[in-house]
Amino acid sequence: MAQGPGGSTELISSTDLDRSQEPASTQELSRAGVPLLSVQDLSIGVRVSGRRTVSIVEGVSFDVDPGQRMGIVGESGSGKSLTLRAIAGLLPKPVEVLSGRIEYGGTDLLTMPAKRRRALMGPEIAMIFQEPMSALNPVMRVGDQIAEGPRRHLGLSAKEAGELAVSMMARTGIPDPVRRARAYPHELSGGLRQRIMIAMAVSCGPRLLLCDEPTNALDVTVQLKVLRLLERL
Template sequence: MTAPLLDIRDLILGVALGRSVRPLLKGISFQIMPGEAYGLVGESGSGKSLTSLAVMGLLKKPLAVSGGEILFKGKNLLALPQREMRNLRGNRIAMIFQEPMTALNPLSTIGRQIAEMFVLHQGKGWDEAGKLAVEALANVRVPNPDRRARNYPHQMSGGLRQRVMIAMALACNPDLLIADEPTTALDVTVQAEVLRLIKELCSERGTAVLFISHDLGVIASTCQRVGVMYAGCLVEENETQALFADPKHEYTRGLLGALPRLGSRSLHGRQRLVDIDSIIADRSKLTETRFIAPRGTEGRQP
């Protein structure tokens, strides 16, 4: 069995309020294999985005990790000096965000912004980096990459901007791409294209993806393995197929039942959606049980 690319072990993270610490992640553990697409799904406040910020080392005060390890290729990122972490970011671990407009510098052309990645992380000259940037734009299927490279972010649509973000993130062929709600701000048809692009590029290059979303459909169509988060805990983890076919945790069952499902009304007539609170007796007890299916068992639990 291969070693995991990212191995998060019992990560505890909290926000300091005066003298006390309020825990936000209460011991998260999961692994991402090289080339694997792993999905974290959860509602607002479940801690899924905090997990990604912790991996990137972008936590700001008063947020702080108070326990656990984040092993990336066997190295604990939490113990890494700032300088080494900066080298890793954008180079080996890249990230794309929900709102591409705020993540791009409005005062610089997108060609230059992509080229900067090559200059910064690969020591290329600006001329060569510029050519590579046009190539990177072509790779994310931006039409007329030559002309587009000279555009400023505000001259592009949301879908194109997100493609630019992907081009920047994948510029240095990272080992891990973190995608935090990358399509939430986009229209559905654009979302479908961007998701397909991420899937194709990452499987071509063998890039592992940590996909974070509240949308079960997005996660299901992109990831091989899924973790469900609730209130700072990973309550269920399984292969995607197994998770959707046979959810074990009552919270997962509630989430799946609460979704109106495309096509179900034509097949079965209109059925009342499951009110998650009607099947969950006590939300405070939700995190007491966890179902983590072991890997390599095709998702079946003994």
Template sequence: MSLLEIRNLCVEFETRGGAFRAVDGVSLDIDPGEIVSIVGESGSGKSVAMLAVMGLLPRTAHVTADVLRFAGRDLMRLPARERRRIVGREIAMIFQEPMSSLNPCFTVGFQIGEVLKTHLGLGRAERRARTIELLGAVGIPDAERRLSAFPHQMSGGMSQRVMIAMAIACNPKLLIADEPTTALDVTIQAQILDLLVKLQQERGMALVLITHDMGVVAETAQRVIVQYAGQQVEKATTRELFRDPHHPYSAALLAALPERATTKVLPSIPGVVPGQYDRPQGCLFAPRCAHAFALCHAKAPPPAGSELSEALCHTPLVGGVPVVPGAAA
């Protein structure tokens, strides 16, 4: 049985201009001990989808789903108190900005201890010992001295390690890492990714890695979900996606990797992800797609099925060549 099951997840925000659908029909299964990456540009709804799972969206958000189940429990129907017992203990999340996610008014030791007190009910001495153990586990030297440090006294990489320590404090079954290497230099990025994979393997957690970096996906994930403008446009094993992407957006993301560049000028995707007021009538990617034809601009593609590598596209790519409906074989 899947650890996390999502079917047709939608998130709408009420705005002055009307309802805006930030997540539109996302479906996902995550098995215990699996690493799944959700990839796409900023504005693709990656973080919003996972915040909906966590129940951390503001009141202006309206969340619907045919299925939203964790470890056999229906998250849509659980009372708020029961859901709070799960979030932070069985499902944990590492947020994008460690410097703004940590409270500047409290020490690192206090903030990790608060998690242990709330979810595990540990006493003061037990919290201190466990916090030192966690800081050591995430590679922070002189862990006992760091207990009294405030966030501003730590570097970005160290702050991110503190966030990871907080997230794994209760040995969660599912860890969601939202852009865990944002604003870190390249060497620290590699260390943080290695640490996450190591902890995932040691503790048997499922790991959802939200990123826009296809290089990170190639190094860590077993399966990939590609999102664009709130929609899930392709899902595949990592090997299959890198070998033969079926959606033009997936192919464009891969083509922009420096190591895949065949010209002196690095390829890029023209335009931007559509927002509330500039959404096209047909396929949301059509204005930026090099393979779009008349039908793409006029009509939205049919929903993708559940099979791996099936793309939300009128002209899916096969071997890098678009397959146009009605074209001769």
């Protein structure tokens, strides 16, 4: 139920959204009362032989509304990272989604063609990984890694994307960002690498940011700063 512009009440349901189309805008979602992300009865696991499966995550359901922050808590090995990776379409083989639904902006991510789903990564959905070192390319300058997304998704020139990368680095609190943009990941501290990954994730202005223990590699004193930074971004 949504309040119309004239103050009258109109009934809008999730069926009003055209599910065959691109994800709905935040405004459309709010009007239709549809969450930004909806995970329903998600099970993740491995197919061992034929129809036999071993499940790792079973029956997970949650919704996230536009602008909402949500945390997932569980012991080590309970499947937090795999749940986030399933949403991002980045499950490590042979792990796969066994059943359930993942809808983003009213569209089904699991049945969407792979190419269209990949195109959502960056401008719509981004992920900050638990291990910054494994997520960064070791042989590419960090500035170029941040610039890659905006070049591809926002159509920026190399120069514009490079400038955006430096300004994103400055916004994440990296000192001397012009010089640091030319560094390789191994030349930076764990804290700086984590900030590079945050800059990379937010560079295209995604609506959904999946954070897998984004302060894991940081000193306790820096953790609070990074959380405040994420809140601001």
